[in-house]
Amino acid sequence: MTGWILFGLFVFFSLLAGGTHGLKTIFTLLLNMGCILAIVALIIHGWNPVITALIGCLVITCLILFFNCGINAKTMASFLSVFTVLVLQLFFVLWITDAANLGGFGFEDLNDVAGYSFDIGIKISAVATACIMMGLIGALTDTAIAVSTAVFEVKANYPDSAFSDLYASGLRVGKDITGTTVNTLYFALLGEAATLMIWYHIYDYSWWELFNSIVFCREFIKLCFFSLSCVLVMPVCAAFCGSLLSGSLHAWMTKIEKGMQKLKKWIQDE
Numbered sequence: 001m002t003g004w005i006l007f008g009l010f011v012f013f014s015l016l017a018g019g020t021h022g023l024k025t026i027f028t029l030l031l032n033m034g035c036i037l038a039i040v041a042l043i044i045h046g047w048n049p050v051i052t053a054l055i056g057c058l059v060i061t062c063l064i065l066f067f068n069c070g071i072n073a074k075t076m077a078s079f080l081s082v083f084t085v086l087v088l089q090l091f092f093v094l095w096i097t098d099a100a101n102l103g104g105f106g107f108e109d110l111n112d113v114a115g116y117s118f119d120i121g122i123k124i125s126a127v128a129t130a131c132i133m134m135g136l137i138g139a140l141t142d143t144a145i146a147v148s149t150a151v152f153e154v155k156a157n158y159p160d161s162a163f164s165d166l167y168a169s170g171l172r173v174g175k176d177i178t179g180t181t182v183n184t185l186y187f188a189l190l191g192e193a194a195t196l197m198i199w200y201h202i203y204d205y206s207w208w209e210l211f212n213s214i215v216f217c218r219e220f221i222k223l224c225f226f227s228l229s230c231v232l233v234m235p236v237c238a239a240f241c242g243s244l245l246s247g248s249l250h251a252w253m254t255k256i257e258k259g260m261q262k263l264k265k266w267i268q269d270e
Contacts, residue, residue, distance in 0.1 A: 021068070028067050032060050036134065043130065049122065050094065053130035057086060057137050064141050073244040074152040078144035081237035085140060085229050086133065093132050093225060097125045132222055136229050143181055143230045144237045147174045151241040163242040170238025178234055182227045189223045 014022035039056040043049045061082050065075040150173040151166050158165075 024068055028063050031063050031067075035060050035063070039130070039134070043122065043127065049126040049130040050090070050133070053133045054086060054090065057133055058083060060134075060137055061141055064137075065145065069145070072152075074145065074148035074241065077148045077151075077237055077241035077244050078141065080240045081144045081148075081233050082137070082140045084236050084240075085233045086136065088232065089136065089225065089229055090129075090133070093129050094126075096221060096225075097128045097132070128218070132225055135222060136226060139181060139185060139226050139230050140233050143174070143177055144233050146177050147234055147237045148241045151238060151245065155245045161246060163246045166242035166246055167238050170241055171235060174234030174238060178230055181230045185223055185226045185230075189219050 011026055014026055016022075035056055039052055042052045061079055065078050069075045147170050151170045154166060154169045155161055161169075
């Protein structure tokens with residue numbers, strides 16, 4: 001009951017503060033929840049967890065960016081940068097989950113899974129990789145759209161800006177955004193690990209045992225991945241945004257925008 005009350009308050013204040021855009025946000029959230037459930041269902045039915053998660057992450061990114069903000073240079077640059085970073089990080093995440101043995105449950109979770117069979121027929125390290133990939137989406141899209149929006153505004157106010165000017169502006173904005181984003185991720189980890197640290201301290205476990213527990217190591221490595229991804233997406237997004245607005249990809253973006261205008265006109269005429 002408490003959860004439904006909180007969700008109702010979220011919907012109410014989203015509509016009150018955001019109006020139509022708030023309604024879009026809520027609808028997008030529901031669609032994303034459906035995508036996550038679909039990813040889980042496909043993995044259960046034997047689909048490759050990593051490939052399924054990657055495709056699902058791209059679908060979720062499209063919903064967040066294009067449905068909420070439309071198809072334009074800033075959302076296209078954000079999508080391309082998120083896609084690039086996801087692919088770059090994919091192989092690194094696959095390697096580290098196997099090397100660090102992050103799959104499965106720690107002894108802290110044994111009470112929750114006692115009595116269940118561990119022979120599920122799915123490579124658990126691949127599932128851990130899929131979970132990390134899905135966790136990356138929020139921080140990546142947030143950083144990417146912030147950088148691309150800033151570059152887009154620079155171009156709107158200074159139409160003669162060259163690629164180098166836009167790229168430099170994106171980097172300057174990205175440095176500030178990255179600092180706050182990494183701190184946000186850090187405190188999210190600290191909040192999740194606080195209960196575990198208190199529990200270890202009460203039962204006289206050493207700090208070494210805490211740092212070597214699967215739960216803590218998994219969250220710490222996720223923090224490192226998320227922070228690294230936010231740092232990587234900053235210059236990538238600035239480069240894509242500069243190219244789409246004033247660089248080699250500008251003509252391609254112009255064709256897409258003209259195509260979207262023709263499509264809207266055709267829909268209105270119909």
